[in-house]
Every structure is written in C-alpha cells, then in structure tokens.
Amino acid sequence: MGKYKVCVYAICKNEEKFADRWMDSMSEADQVVVLDTGSEDGTVEKLRTRGAEVTVESISPWRFDTARNRSLELVPEDTDICVCTDLDEVLRPGWRAALERAWxxxxxxxxxRYTWSFNADGSEGVVFWYEKIHARQGYRWVHPVHEVLKWVGEGSPGPMVSAEGVQLDHHPDPVKSRGQYLPLLELSVREEPGDDRNVHYLGREYMYRGRWDDCIRTLKGHLAMPTAVWRDERAASMRYIARSCWEKGDTGQARDWYLRAITEAPHLREPYMDLARMLYALEEWEGVLYFTACALAVTVRPRSYICEAEAWGSLPHDLRAMAYYYLGNYPQALEEAGKAAALEPENQRLRENQRWLERRVLEDSEGQNAQFSKNDLEEIDKDNK
Structure with missing residues (x-):
C-alpha cells in the first residue's frame, strides 16, 4: 500500500483481447473500475475474473465525455489519485512508485510520457506528454470526442506535477473504426463554436478524409479565432491547409502555406519536413537540402502531441541522401544514407540504399564509370515520392 490511494478507471467495449495485458499493467493500483458500454464478447467476464469492478451501462447517444464522466463516478470519493486509461494502453512497470514520488x-x-504509436520495427513513433491522471474532486470531462479534463471545482485547481518515470504505451486495434469521430467533432464545434482546439481537430479530420475544401475553410477559420494563439497548433493548421492545396494541385498556395507554417513555428521540425517532401516531389534538390538541414537543426523534441515520428526518424537523412545523389554528390549521399540506416536499422530499403551507394562511390574512386539502370534508381527512390 502506498501513501496515496490510487484508482484506475476506464471505459471499454468488446476489448477482451486486451483485458489480460491491461489488467497486468494496472495491477499496481489499489483499485480498478471499468464502465463497459455494451460488450458482446467476453470482456466483462475477463475483467471481473482479473479483479476489476465492472459496471455495464449503455451510453446513448454516444459521447466520449459522457462515458468518461460516468466511469469517473465509479471511482470512490476517498481516492487520492485517479488514473484514466483505455484498454489498448499499457503502463510500464514501476509507474505507481514514480507517480507517488511526483505527486x-x-x-x-x-x-x-505517452507513446501514441510505434513504428513497424517496434521503435517509438509519436510521443508526447499526457495529462489524464488527476485528483478525484473538481474535475469533469468535456467535449463529445477528443475529450479533455476541465476544472469545475471551487477556486483554482491544484498544480500540475511532472511524473517522470511514468510511461504509458498505446497499442491500438488496427481494425477499429474511427468513423464516429467526424460527426462527433462536428457536434462539438456546434456546441462550442468558440473552442479553437476542436475547430482545429475538425479541420484536421476533414484532411484525413480527403475533404480538402472543407479542411481549408475550417482551418482558415481556426487561424482567425482570437483564442487560437498556440503557435504549434497554428502551424499545424497551416501545414494541413498546405497539404490540401497540394492535393488540389495548387503548388504555389501549398508552398506559401508551408512557409507561413515555418515562420509561425520555426522551433518545430514538422513544417520544414513537410515543405522538404513537397520539394522532393518537385525535384527541387537544393531546396530539399536546405529545409532538411533546417529541420535537423531543431534538436529539442517537443512534449506536445504535434510531434510526428517521421520528422525525428530516418526521413530527413533519407531525403538528403537522395537529393545529394541527384545532384551528383555521391560521397555525401552515402554519408546521409548511412545516417538514415543507422536510425532505422531494420528498414531493408535504407540498407539497400546504403549498399548501392557504397558500390557507386567505390567504382567512382577506382575511376570506373558505373552504370546503374533506371530500375535500380527507381527502386531506392520509390518510397519518398
């Protein structure tokens, strides 16, 4: 028993396959309570067998905030620390002690620290810092989707503590649909049209679905909101507008919006890398080298959710290797290819690129005029266009 009473709470539906793994990782808590919203598999039985207190209740119409708040009501009033997770998430061992040290x-x-996604080789993808651990009293969940905690108690909330050593990993079900997100986001914006965060999320969702004009319109609206002052998110809106313009065939507008994103948030890698990828497709090799160099000059990875794995992985060096190759600088291309392969050693294409360029540089050094087929070149280049 620790010095604080810790309770984990969650919502779930048809997640039997995650139940054992989740309960194993939550076992350091004093209590685990779950709201099941209508499972038709063995989720409820499995969780109860493992010691969770499960309440079965339908939420209609479905909203994530309503479900979260109902699950929070299941947490005993005398709980000191509430830990909200989902069944497709895993807390790494030692989280309880790390949390109590920080609280x-x-x-x-x-x-x-929250790892939202993993790469194919098992390395971390998108990583940011999450805030779903909270005191029992004074908090409620708000918004139909992309729900967040809101202080509704008297006075001001207590301070935010940084729980170094607490690591939550997300291992989502790849077949689970996110089809409900768009109508819930549209509802959220109708309910609170002045909430800039949800307007941004709605525009992003339109982009995910290829609704380019809706994306552009919505995110221009986001940028015009007086409350939309967080530079990272503003830059993301500009990047999504740029991508939509690019998809619509308007290269000039896409370039302009990417440059605006860079100006808005020069401390982020992502705007530089987005523009570099567009210039790569346009075969503007000097531009690729310039903007990837700008990205690599950003060495502090932010803790926010606007932090994309590719920008912090092998991609900058991969693009630089190809740009140097097309400019005829084979030794520099080889150096960059080696850096890319070192960052992603399980990537066969990157290893092949490196070996291919090693042969090219060797034959050049021996005074031979190496001839490589167009198919060879397309093979090492295909993933970047």
Whole structure:
C-alpha cells in the first residue's frame, strides 16, 4: 500500500483481447473500475475474473465525455489519485512508485510520457506528454470526442506535477473504426463554436478524409479565432491547409502555406519536413537540402502531441541522401544514407540504399564509370515520392 490511494478507471467495449495485458499493467493500483458500454464478447467476464469492478451501462447517444464522466463516478470519493486509461494502453512497470514520488498533497493533475504509436520495427513513433491522471474532486470531462479534463471545482485547481518515470504505451486495434469521430467533432464545434482546439481537430479530420475544401475553410477559420494563439497548433493548421492545396494541385498556395507554417513555428521540425517532401516531389534538390538541414537543426523534441515520428526518424537523412545523389554528390549521399540506416536499422530499403551507394562511390574512386539502370534508381527512390 502506498501513501496515496490510487484508482484506475476506464471505459471499454468488446476489448477482451486486451483485458489480460491491461489488467497486468494496472495491477499496481489499489483499485480498478471499468464502465463497459455494451460488450458482446467476453470482456466483462475477463475483467471481473482479473479483479476489476465492472459496471455495464449503455451510453446513448454516444459521447466520449459522457462515458468518461460516468466511469469517473465509479471511482470512490476517498481516492487520492485517479488514473484514466483505455484498454489498448499499457503502463510500464514501476509507474505507481514514480507517480507517488511526483505527486504532492493538493496536486491537481500529473503529466507523463505517452507513446501514441510505434513504428513497424517496434521503435517509438509519436510521443508526447499526457495529462489524464488527476485528483478525484473538481474535475469533469468535456467535449463529445477528443475529450479533455476541465476544472469545475471551487477556486483554482491544484498544480500540475511532472511524473517522470511514468510511461504509458498505446497499442491500438488496427481494425477499429474511427468513423464516429467526424460527426462527433462536428457536434462539438456546434456546441462550442468558440473552442479553437476542436475547430482545429475538425479541420484536421476533414484532411484525413480527403475533404480538402472543407479542411481549408475550417482551418482558415481556426487561424482567425482570437483564442487560437498556440503557435504549434497554428502551424499545424497551416501545414494541413498546405497539404490540401497540394492535393488540389495548387503548388504555389501549398508552398506559401508551408512557409507561413515555418515562420509561425520555426522551433518545430514538422513544417520544414513537410515543405522538404513537397520539394522532393518537385525535384527541387537544393531546396530539399536546405529545409532538411533546417529541420535537423531543431534538436529539442517537443512534449506536445504535434510531434510526428517521421520528422525525428530516418526521413530527413533519407531525403538528403537522395537529393545529394541527384545532384551528383555521391560521397555525401552515402554519408546521409548511412545516417538514415543507422536510425532505422531494420528498414531493408535504407540498407539497400546504403549498399548501392557504397558500390557507386567505390567504382567512382577506382575511376570506373558505373552504370546503374533506371530500375535500380527507381527502386531506392520509390518510397519518398
């Protein structure tokens, strides 16, 4: 028993395959409570067998905030720390001790490291810091989707503590649909049209669905909102507008919006890399080298959710290798290819690129005029266009 009473709470539906793994990782808590919203598999039985307290209740019409708040109501009033997770997430061992070291009497929330996605080789993809651990009293969930905690208690909330050492990993079901997100986001914006965060999310969702004009219209609206002042998110809106313009065939507008994103948030890698990828497709090799160099000059990875794995992986060096190749600088291309392969050693294409360029540089050094087929070149280049 620790010095604080810790309760994990969650919502679920048809997640039997995750139940054992989730319960294993939550076992350091004093109590685990779950709201099941209508499972038709063995989720409820499995969780109860493992010791969770499960309440079965339908939420109609479906909203994530309503479900979260109902699950929070299941947490005992005398709980000190509430830990909200989903069944497709895993807390790494030792999280309880790390959380208790960070927590202080009167604290409101805890931020902790969250790996939202993993690459094919098992390495981390998107990583940011999450804030779904909180005190029992004074908080409610708001918004139909992309729900967040809101302080509704008297006075001001307690301080946010940084729970170094708490690591939550997300291993989602790849076949699970996100089809409900768009109508819920549209509902969220109708309910609170002045919430800039949800307007941004709605525009992004339109982009995901290829609704380019809706994306552009919505995100221009986001940028015009007086409350939309967070530069990282503003830059993301500009990048999504740029991508939509590019998809519509308007290269000039796409370039302009990418440059605006860079100006808005020069401390982020993502705007530089987005523009570099567009210039790569346009075969503007000097531009590729310039903007990838700008991206690599950003060495501090942000803790926010606007942090994309590709920008912090092999991609900058991969693009640079190809740009140097097309400019005829084979030794520099080889150096960059080696850096790309080192960052993603399980990627066969990157290893082949490196070996291919090693042969090219060797034959050049021996005074031979190496001849490589067009098919060879297309093979090492195909993933970047």
């Amino acid at each position: 202080v009497p009167g604290a409101g929330q805890a931020s902790y």
